[in-house]
Amino acid sequence: MTRRIQKTVPDIETLEDFHIAAYLVEDECGECLLSLAHQMEVHHNPLMAELFERLADMRKRSAAEIFAAMEPEWRKNIYMRDLRWLGESCPGAVDILSAHYRMQPWHGYRLALSAFDRIHDFYDEIAVETENDAVRRHAIDLRARIAADIRALEEELATIPEPEAAWDHDDDPPMIQE
């Protein structure tokens, strides 16, 4: 898998900056995966709903730990900052435009992994480039955690067969609503 490395965050200088950014990245990923879980639930794909919920939980737990490690004062600033990321979307964002109601675990893992990879790159970039020792230590810790998550997912993915060619086939036409 190719990793596109680019400067994603404009100014992470302090530990507060880093915690907030890391929280937003992890939370974004968790929320996207949770949204996918809900989409799958509504569209009667329980296998994928369950998988996405489990994947969401990985990132949500990570986000919760980062949140817990924050100084209380920092927390109220989380959503007060510019949400925009340089280059493209938030490193934690999952490409939900790739979702499909008949998607299978093989797709789900790959979708999650591409986001996990970007989160890894985000921590990696900070660990390499920051001049703040405390930020570097935290970035290295979180890089290790996401790397472990990636390894775990890659191992699981290796056991899953690729879907058949017509995996997205549906005999019925789309339904007319309003």
Added chain:
Amino acid sequence: MSDTPQDNAAARESVSVAITGSGGAGVITAGEMLLAAAAHAGWHGIQTRSVGPQIRGGEAVSMVRLATFPVEAHDDAFHLLVAVDWRNFDRFAAEVLLAQGGLVIMDKAAGDVPPPLKERAGKILSLPLSKAAKEAGSRVNMVALGCIAALLGIPESSLEHAARRRFAAKGEKLVEASLAGLRAGRDLTMQEDLADHIANLRLDRPEKPDKPRWIVSGNQMAGLGAVHAGVRFVAAYPITPASDLLEWMTPVLSAEGGMLVQAEDELASINMIIGSSFGGVPSMTATSGPGLALMMEGLGLAVSAEIPVVVVNVQRGGPSTGIPTKSEQTDLNIALCGMHGEAPHLVLAPLSAADCLFTTAWAVELAEALQAPAIVLSDQKIAQMKAISDPLPLPAVKVARKVSEACAPHAYKRYALTEDGVSPMALPGTPGCMYTADGLEHGENAVPSSRAEDHAAMLEKRARKLRNHDYGPAWAEVNGEGEIAVICWGSTAGPVHEAARVLAREGISIRTVSMRLLSPLPIEALEETLAGVKTLIVAENSHSGQFLHYLRAWCDLPQEVISLKHAGPRPITAPEVRRAVIDAIGGGRMQESNIALKEAPVS
């Protein structure tokens, strides 16, 4: 009275005058000033107009009826017709029927008298109205008004008062000029030997000459009723004959802290007021038939989402563009049944120009209390009529929407199935109650639902809240006793009430039922009111008899039902109603006749 309207002694307590002219002659102004002067002197009366299609300079007729008693409708004929000219007079011929033997005064330069008038007129008098106006430095309408005032016996002081009121803002010079014209008209008239006619035209003294009188139009009263009842947001698109209602409201609303927004079309009007009322502000629009048709989808949304709105629909001749400047009672069907799906809502109708005040205020009260749309069916006749009225008290309406207090998250049910069907409405800004109002069918929690149980429950809830409400006695004006009853709705009440008064003097007692609340139809109250009635005359200004069919669909009517109906723009008149009653007494046979068309063919 007889079949052919006669100029007779009855004219002394009620006299009807028409003034016609074209090209900017100012006959509408003359008619309004005549009414104002009569009101100042203590008489009652009404003034209406009929105009050609031109924006400026068109042919016009101003029709004035003055009386010693309150009147809400025109008589069936005019005792005096004053013509500045005869251009396109045939356009009004059916509306301005000269009484047999009536007096015609015309300008010397006006040309030939139209033949039907020539036959009916008792006297045709050519006077140099224009010339006298020129000599007096005034205008021909003032000279004509001076003639009329002299014949009717309007005190000069009242005439001067009316002139000053009318022209003061334009300067003393204009006031003086108009007074000179009025004097010239009086002098012209006094030179003639009109003793016989004056005897017939001169009004009896008013009963209470010192009592102050109002001059009101239905449109003004509807606006007043709405603002008084608490309407603070109006969105509307210009349309005849509702536009002057909007124009009256704009400054009053701004002074009351509200606003009137001119929308880009009627679709926007109705949806804007749905938005503002969703926000908690009592809201209204005004329109006429074509606009009402465009609003139907919005009204359905207001039913489904349970958002109170009031639509004052000033009826005009239809279908399509129809006759925009003239009246008809033919939007009943669309007002009752125009929405798709089953959509219970309120339909009300004011009984007179003055009653627009109460009925519109009541509509606001009901809409707000029941969280449902209310359509008020006014019509061009009463909306643009100028009527003399006793000063009107502001109606004692209690406008109160049942709203929700703040509540715990996810506890609020916007469409809770309450016993009376009305659910507390959370207004934006109320913490904890966030919900989405929806035109999609929904459950109690407002979440869209296509479940049969939810649909049945919501249909029943929305019907129940209207069905179980106590509307009190205002649903109709019920007067008199007798085995013959006349039932009508809205503005036909005026001629029906007058016919009953005339019949009573002739020793015939009838019951009159003038309906103000048309939907939900108060079936029980109506059937109770009609108990003991053997013959029911259903009077309405409709070619097809929409009201009769509506009553037949829902009520057990007396065995004999007579339909008194014809299309606009000619209104149902008191003599027509009286004739129908006399025929019913003599006939006693079930019939459906177009009495008035037989009597006075339009073409």
Added chain:
Amino acid sequence: MNEAMRKPNDFKSGVKPIWCPGCGDYGVLSALTKAFARLNCAPEKIAVVSGIGCAARIPAYVNAYGLHGLHGRALPAAAGLKLARPELTVIAAGGDGDIYSIGGNHFIHACRRNVDMTLIVMDNRIYGMTKGQPSPTTEPDYPTHLYPAGTHVQPLDGMSLALVAGANFVARAFTGDPNDLAEIIVEAIRHPGFSVIEVLSPCVTFRPEEREWKHQIARHALTPAGSVAEALAAVASAPELSTGIVWKGNRPPYTGPGDQAGKRVQDVLDSFVA
């Protein structure tokens, strides 16, 4: 945790969307909730008003007051609400068919009226809820079941129309970048007057090729212009799938007709005396 801080999740209603998995509208919902958190609005002070269509389902998914009204009529309903309750933050939302076709007249007049509210047009260039008929933004040669050989009708340029009609803030965004969209929404809400955000929001069911938009977006190719004429030129010359804010005007927002020199009810009664 500080009570005053609001999270994007605080603005989700808990109702699970019925949009197809992969639909661009999920990104708009995400961006909208982020923007509300960023602005720290109280949910009860927000109203989301919509018409009919896939995109117009959004109010029910937002924890705020919502009005899911008639096809095409979101803008007048939103304007009525904002004029009557100026303290509310009002968002109107809909799709390209809802806003540009059946609601086209309201769109023009909302731009010129300039009531202080924000419109989000989720443009997928197709009617999704009625099964893939061409919309006003569908390309002339795009085949649909209704017109297998295309419509041969020129697509409507909503951005230019908004500029010409007088919208006070005009931007385009891509739903695949909800954070960028959220920032544009924040700016649009803060900017006085009527703000229009056209959001490129793929329909993965009827136009699966729109998934590729994520590789074709010219991010921030549009930047605030110095005049409406320059903004029009920028929209015309920029790549088709450009995003960014192209216009921030300074027209005062419409708050109603103001003082019309009228009298209050009690004082106007004298005018009826003959």
